[in-house]
Amino acid sequence: MSELRTVNVTRYVTPLREGGSLPAIAEADDGFLYVLKFRGAGQGVKALIAEIIGSEIARALSFRVPELVFAHLDEAFGRTEPDEEIQDLLKFSEGLNIAFHYLSGAITFDPVVFEVDARTASAIVWMDCLLMNVDRTARNTNMLMWNKQLWLIDHGAALYFHHSWNNWQEQAKRPFSLIKDHVLLPWATELEQVDKEMKEVLNAGLIQQIVSLIPSDWLSEELFSSAEEQRQAYAGFLLSRIKSSEIFIKEALHARETLI
Template identity: 75%
Template sequence: MNNHQPHLRTVNVIRYVTPLREGGSLPAIAEADDEFLYVLKFRGAGQGPKALIAELIGGEIAHLLGFRVPELVFANLDEAFGRTEPDEEIQDLLKASVGLNLALHYLSGAITFDPTVTTLDEKLASQIVWLDCLLMNMDRTARNTNMLMWHKELWLIDHGASLYFHHSGLNWEEQALRPFSLIKDHVLLNQATMLEQVDQEFKVLLTEERIRSIIALLPEDWLTERSFESAEEQREMYARFLTIRIANSSIFVNEANHARETVI
């Protein structure tokens, strides 16, 4: 059993290296004061803090379940950091992102997972599909796998498109009980033949206590949804959404199995 205790280090960004013109979060490679490079996700990007919330929750749940995920860190951006940036778009992004952002350790030399080159075993494929059903992660398709091969091992990245229900109102209780219809487009669906076994194993690991310990990591100033009276109430929504969804995982497991049988 994975005894990973959720904890994120905090680093200070000291150098903006290069933008990565991909995704709604407009990430960039940046250097921090620990001398490591990170893929930096900005709170001031289009989807705001919610993309960072999904990234943190998704990445830490994946880590808890034993997947290889680049280390997540809080990345502090000083108010003076963007003043010398010549690109106006980037300068505006930096100004809007002062304070705590989120960053992933940069896997230098990693290559994008290609399913035509690398075949995963059915157990691992089933584990990834189960995770993405739980998180409602729409962004693991053949066009954009969001998986990397690094030192001949598979790494999961970019969970910012998960939990998309939080962009569209307060029907989270209804959403928690919905199947994940977009699983039909998952790059690994055809190989995911062991979902029932994975379901039993992962539900043992994902206790309510562990879910709440991950949710507790969310910084208060990311929790700015006006529909909630407090940051704590918004945290409670995420915790309850996930615990309800895990308790009713047969809904999304059955949907995934049906989708796989349909496309085979």
């Protein structure tokens, strides 16, 4: 796994009002458009950490995910922005943020229109159980169709345990009851089959590479003695949850039975 590129934001194009964290389309100094996620938005850097971990785990599992980059926002960037709400957001987001390559012309995935095979559906459900991703529902699928292919986006609401680190070791082994609302659950008929494959890919070395991408100054919980200790807590949570995957698989299978 390579390091993430860093780009400098040069132009704020337009806000994406459908996102609760006020993401925006922005242009960077490499000439590309990005969906920019701000550190100054509601959930702060924790949402950005969840985006890094979630998107890079998805990429490691061979799902299509837009390229993720660090996006630097200069302190002078928002001074000419007329919208006060956006101006404040830009001010509080000076420094390092994250951004995803903008998939121009992509359309929102609709399960009524598009089909997903059982293996793909099962693998996505498995991953979202691992990440405790609450945000892949029929109301908000966080999946796009681009060039006739399925792309996964928006993992900022995953790993919600880190909003309160209390008993994180116990939380790692809990089932994920909200999987009952997952948009792909009806087609996830191969959960037990994909489990072994997913676990082989997500080994300890890979998890360490992924958590190493988190900037140290984003790791500042008082519960931990250092940024590295908090980084290792993320790794520990993920590895424990992967090892105990039968717990969330059982919950997902039960939710499917109830649904069907």
